[in-house]
Amino acid sequence: MTFLLYGAYGYTGELVAREAVARGLDPVLAGRDGDPLRELGRELRCSVREFPLQPPETVAESVRDIDVVLNCAGPFVATAEPLVEACLETGTDYLDVTGEFAVFASLAGRDAAATEADVTLLPGVGFDVVPTDCLAARLVDRLPEATAIALGFDADGDVSRGTARTAVRGLGEGTLVREDGALVRLPIGSRTRDIDFGRGTRSAVAVPWGDIVTAASTTGVENVTVYAAVPPRVQRLLRAARPLAPLL
Structure with missing residues (x-):
């Protein structure tokens, strides 16, 4: 199996590349910036492939001889579509680690094209949204008459630069929840909830996580809110920043 890792020198991509090599895999490291790509390739003794995401040809x-592409280059709203188009043309399976709801919605709309091309399109194979989607499925399995799902997570540790850029971009657009099957936009920081994650109660704020698309697809429940734990001071900052939202 030939496995191409796009965005290999980014925060998440490098973690994946190192783990893949440690497990005996031989990924083709790929991305747009040749210098860090070649440096990582030399260190890990992997082949490299430098190419931009335009033009489509x-x-x-660049992926015609590849069996599987794993895209780790965010923001995925910018990188997923050109790679997906190439994979559909070449019969290459596509995976990524996005948590961006727009990408899940977009790729769900490509189901017929993927079926015709006999290609797997599988976004969100990392933390976003595997554990939360499994939790949603478990909840509805235990409560089959549920009409609404509230998911919450408390993530320790740092975020990647790409994730941070996506989050900042999203601040200007507010947050999103699913209500009666429709995505409804709310001011950032306007919907909060206290949640006990097993280490004491923490305050959480609604975020436009990918589960507002995927949990509905997995469970059939059309009311979904996703909460992320943040300190109260951050919630106050988010509310104070609302007047600046059009400028972000």
């Missing part, structure tokens, strides 16, 4: 030729 370049992307398709």
